[in-house]
Amino acid sequence: MALNSYAAFVFFYTGIFAKANQVTYFMAGLYIHIPFCRQACHYCDFHFSINLDTKSKLVDALIREMELHKNYLGEEKIETIYFGGGTPSLLDENELEAIFDQIYKQFNISKTAEITLEANPDDLTPAKITTLLKLSVNRLSIGIQSFFDKDLQWMNRAHNSSQALQAVSAAQEAGFNNISIDLIYGLPEGTAMAWDENIDKALSLGVQHISCYCLTVEPRTALAHFIATKKIKPADEETAAIQFEKLMQRMLESGWHQYEISNFACDEKHISRHNAAYWQGEKYLGTGPAAHSYNGTTRQWNVSNNQQYIRSIASGVVPFEMELLTATQRINEKIMTQLRTSWGLNLTQFESSVTEKIIKSSTPFIKDEYVKLQHHVLMLTQRGKLIADRIILELMLEEGA
Ligand SMILES: C[S@@+](CC[C@H](N)C(=O)[O-])C[C@H]1O[C@@H](n2cnc3c(N)ncnc32)[C@H](O)[C@@H]1O
Ligand code: SF4
Structure with a gap:
């Protein structure tokens, strides 16, 4: 664990x-x-x-x-x-x-x-x-x-x-x-x-x-x-x-x-x-080797090598790789980040089919008092915080499901 x-x-x-x-x-x-x-x-x-x-x-x-x-x-x-x-x-x-x-x-x-x-x-x-x-x-x-x-x-x-x-x-x-x-x-x-x-x-x-x-x-x-x-x-x-x-x-x-x-x-x-x-998925720019950036639709990360970074920037190119986040990835990021906070994961931000899936997979945790659901917000209880990583994994959606 x-x-x-x-x-x-x-x-x-x-x-x-x-x-x-x-x-x-x-x-x-x-x-x-x-x-x-x-x-x-x-x-x-x-x-x-x-x-x-x-x-x-x-x-x-x-x-x-x-x-x-x-x-x-x-x-x-x-x-x-x-x-x-x-x-x-x-x-x-x-x-x-x-x-x-x-x-x-x-x-x-x-x-x-x-x-x-x-x-x-x-x-x-x-x-x-x-x-x-x-x-x-x-x-x-x-x-x-x-x-x-x-x-x-x-x-x-x-x-x-x-x-x-x-x-x-x-x-x-x-x-x-x-x-x-x-x-x-x-x-x-x-x-x-x-x-x-x-x-x-x-x-x-x-x-x-x-x-x-x-x-x-x-x-x-x-x-x-x-x-x-x-x-x-x-x-x-x-x-x-x-x-x-x-x-x-x-x-x-x-x-x-x-x-x-x-x-x-x-x-x-x-x-x-x-x-x-x-945690609410707003934009940020990360500069320097290995830094990540996010603009709402893509995530990118700079090369994790100081020499390569210096050389590439000297030639006018920021050395990064980028991924276009799928809808499922964006939802999973919200689950991963927001559930860890005291504000919890507000389910009203999702389409009803997504909310239903999340509620279904959180039901056993709610029953065992690891998670509570109040006014459409899922929150970890004190004992849930002890197994947060496990709960989050269970709640995350599968790509294409
Ligand atoms: C990456 S460091 C950067 C800040 C600064 N260099 C320092 O060491 O305080 C930020 C924090 O990461 C935490 N950290 C790094 N690796 C960790 C690990 N394997 N397990 C737990 N905490 C870790 C440490 O508490 C550290 O203060
Ligand atoms: S190796 Fe550097 S970054 Fe990592 S914890 Fe030690 S001082 Fe901080």
């Missing part, structure tokens, strides 16, 4: 924020992928390189791609900008400044845009924090993963726990008031007790948003190799499930909103607008 996998969450980024199943405002999103990291975390299969020699060439290419793709979103106003990675906090002041100049030159950016940058604690020096604030980054997503040094070493993170605490307090003191942190549970050696301590520590920091992902073993990672060669025992699923249940319970008791399976906000104002956005 894959608990609330990060991969499932990440695949579905885009742009609109819905409240209580009613769309409150439309927006488009801009995603910028920074494909570099200081060192490779054992579990990670995101696109990144630890060879930083091409960083400045890649930034030049990224800037050029924004010009080549400036019409992708049409006249749509960009309400959210998200620097993800890889490690965007590896960019220096000049690189960040050049990217921001180009963003404002090529796109129509809302004055109230949410601008998020993923940062690793070891990069968040006072000087870097000042630069980010100066460049109007107004939301930091800090990859802490665990407050235990033993876990961080096991993950091969480049930071330790005290650097993580220092990074959060330095960002807060400098004026960041929208900070998210990432944690990972379901570690092979992890105990329920240690996870409780991680939750307590996270809640004590005064941050506004916490994302908690269950560790997934991705093919071709060091972690997958260690498990295959029996150097590491795979995680115990029961412990991971207990950790997830504990997480939901503690966050609820503390008054936090679990607005998506892996995402918690201290109040409604601090829900990630960028991530919540995608």
Whole structure:
């Protein structure tokens, strides 16, 4: 059983924020992928390189791609900008400044845009924090993963726990008031007790948003190799499930909103607008190697290779592949994304034949109280969240059926 996998969450980024199943405002999103990291975390299969020699060439290419793709979103106003990675906090002041100049030159950016940058604690020096604030980054997503040094070493993170605490307090003191942190549970050696301590520590920091992902073993990672060669025992699923249940319970008791399976906000104002956005299927442009874009009818993804990306952009061509989404794929994406949210899957958006099929396959889950149906909206119950991936698979439509 894959608990609330990060991969499932990440695949579905885009742009609109819905409240209580009613769309409150439309927006488009801009995603910028920074494909570099200081060192490779054992579990990670995101696109990144630890060879930083091409960083400045890649930034030049990224800037050029924004010009080549400036019409992708049409006249749509960009309400959210998200620097993800890889490690965007590896960019220096000049690189960040050049990217921001180009963003404002090529796109129509809302004055109230949410601008998020993923940062690793070891990069968040006072000087870097000042630069980010100066460049109007107004939301930091800090990859802490665990407050235990033993876990961080096991993950091969480049930071330790005290650097993580220092990074959060330095960002807060400098004026960041929208900070998210990432944690990972379901570690092979992890105990329920240690996870409780991680939750307590996270809640004590005064941050506004916490994302908690269950560790997934991705093919071709060091972690997958260690498990295959029996150097590491795979995680115990029961412990991971207990950790997830504990997480939901503690966050609820503390008054936090679990607005998506892996995402918690201290109040409604601090829900990630960028991530919540995608779930209603609005447009977004992804720039940089491996970035995905969606325009309502097609999805496209840039080549996951830094050298090829740089070479192709230099010749004036954005290197991407594209797929035209079928009606069934579009419905399935809605099922996959919206059912994971606290707003649920509103069945009135579908034709009646589709609604009937979804209701039919959800009936056993409704009977067993994994899912509830209220006013045409399907929602996961607390126990349903434990088997979300399984429920979603069962509800998805078959092509041509
Ligand atoms: C891809 S990283 C990018 C941000 C930044 N480099 C960092 O490490 O914090 C975003 C988040 O993905 C999560 N993540 C990546 N691979 C994962 C995996 N295999 N299982 C669970 N979470 C994962 C981590 O929590 C990480 O903070
Ligand atoms: S988790 Fe973050 S820092 Fe680690 S390899 Fe992946 S992208 Fe890089």
